[in-house]
Amino acid sequence: MRALVVDDSRAMRMILARVLRENGFEVLEAGDGQEALAVLAGAELPDVALVDWNMPVMNGLDFVEAVRREPAYEAMHLLMVTTESEATQVVRAIEAGAEEYLFKPFTPEAVLDKLAMVGLSVGA
Amino acid sequence: MALAQTDFAFISDLVRKHSAIVLEPGKEYLVESRLSSLAQREVQGDISTLVARLQQDRSGRLVTRVVDAMTTNETLFFRDGHPFDALRRHVLPELLAARSATRRLELWCGASSSGQEPYSIAMVLSEELKKHPGWTADVLATDINEEMLARTREGLYSQLEVNRGMPIAALMKHFEQQGRQWQAKPELRAMISTRPLNLATPFPRIGPFDVVFLRNVLIYFDPEVKRAVLDRVRTVLRPDGYLFLGGSETTLTIDGSWERVNLGPSTAYRPRKDNT
Numbered sequence: 001m002r003a004l005v006v007d008d009s010r011a012m013r014m015i016l017a018r019v020l021r022e023n024g025f026e027v028l029e030a031g032d033g034q035e036a037l038a039v040l041a042g043a044e045l046p047d048v049a050l051v052d053w054n055m056p057v058m059n060g061l062d063f064v065e066a067v068r069r070e071p072a073y074e075a076m077h078l079l080m081v082t083t084e085s086e087a088t089q090v091v092r093a094i095e096a097g098a099e100e101y102l103f104k105p106f107t108p109e110a111v112l113d114k115l116a117m118v119g120l121s122v123g124a
Numbered sequence: 125m126a127l128a129q130t131d132f133a134f135i136s137d138l139v140r141k142h143s144a145i146v147l148e149p150g151k152e153y154l155v156e157s158r159l160s161s162l163a164q165r166e167v168q169g170d171i172s173t174l175v176a177r178l179q180q181d182r183s184g185r186l187v188t189r190v191v192d193a194m195t196t197n198e199t200l201f202f203r204d205g206h207p208f209d210a211l212r213r214h215v216l217p218e219l220l221a222a223r224s225a226t227r228r229l230e231l232w233c234g235a236s237s238s239g240q241e242p243y244s245i246a247m248v249l250s251e252e253l254k255k256h257p258g259w260t261a262d263v264l265a266t267d268i269n270e271e272m273l274a275r276t277r278e279g280l281y282s283q284l285e286v287n288r289g290m291p292i293a294a295l296m297k298h299f300e301q302q303g304r305q306w307q308a309k310p311e312l313r314a315m316i317s318t319r320p321l322n323l324a325t326p327f328p329r330i331g332p333f334d335v336v337f338l339r340n341v342l343i344y345f346d347p348e349v350k351r352a353v354l355d356r357v358r359t360v361l362r363p364d365g366y367l368f369l370g371g372s373e374t375t376l377t378i379d380g381s382w383e384r385v386n387l388g389p390s391t392a393y394r395p396r397k398d399n400t
Binding site for chain 2: 085086087090091094100101102103105106107109110113114116117
């Protein structure tokens with residue numbers, strides 16, 4: 001399975017990438033939404049994108065909206081991973097097309113829980 | 125009774141050495157919820173007594189038990205998923221037909237810790253009973269630890285806690301934001317009542333129940349206590365009721381008076397007819 005981690009924090013990308021790699025994912029990384037769209041244009045479609053909200057250039061919400069406008073990306077699951085925790089913001093992300101939502105900080109198990117919720121079970 | 129900082133420091137150090145799991149400050153409730161009943165069972169005392177005994181535990185037996193309790197009996201929302209699907213898809217439709225005269229369901233969640241399991245049950249009930257006006261359901265949450273029961277009544281969870289097992293749609297539907305925490309909505313909390321209960325001793329007057337959730341707790345008892353607990357559960361479960369256990373637990377090797385029922389990918393147990 002393949003995952004795209006979109007976060008402007010290199011440390012956060014490393015944390016997520018490690019959890020994902022330890023659970024059998026091939027991991028692609030991008031530092032903002034625009035870079036992530038460029039990655040998508042040039043690579044085989046990942047199974048899931050884990051997307052931060054607050055990033056420079058193109059934020060996570062705009063990225064989610066852009067992905068959901070593109071039929072070629074329909075099969076990719078979208079999971080927000082963010083400190084943005086206002087209920088109104090959560091609802092905006094879900095309405096834009098994010099399927100699940102993980103609050104920072106999180107435990108590695110919580111990442112796996114959320115992946116399972118979008119149908120990507122990675123075993124025990 | 126609050127956990128002494130020195131005891132917390134000792135336990136977190138022990139768990140870190142033996143499991144590499146780090147219990148940061150703020151996780152005192154976790155130590156209390158996991159170790160209170162173990163302390164009572166193993167050293168007939170509280171966590172301070174347990175710590176004193178751990179310091180002299182040459183065999184390592186007690187250390188192993190403590191580390192197991194701290195690392196395997198975690199509590200999260202919708203743990204394992206499928207028991208809650210089985211409740212929704214198999215058990216509730218059957219009970220809705222069988223209880224049409226009273227339109228009332230009674231469920232019990234034993235060893236309910238900080239409440240994630242009873243709230244998971246209550247969320248399923250709330251969603252399903254909405255389709256059947258006039259029905260009510262009560263979930264009794266019991267635990268040996270009064271502080272855990274107080275937490276359950278409050279229904280207030282950190283973001284770290286709601287990250288574990290809770291689908292975002294369920295959080296939005298059933299919880300309200302309180303700063304950086306999330307509290308179960310009043311209607312969900314109203315479905316849950318709490319009561320202190322030690323599974324290892326005779327039960328107070330409770331039940332009868334249509335469904336009992338007793339998950340991931342029998343593993344901590346020896347076979348005789350397991351058998352006694354299951355005997356007592358049978359007396360408070362209605363003859364056509366269901367018992368859900370944890371994934372690694374079964375009645376079959378312990379007590380022949382139960383029969384196993386497959387509910388999709390999940391397994392539940394019912395009192396054997398010729399035994400009731």
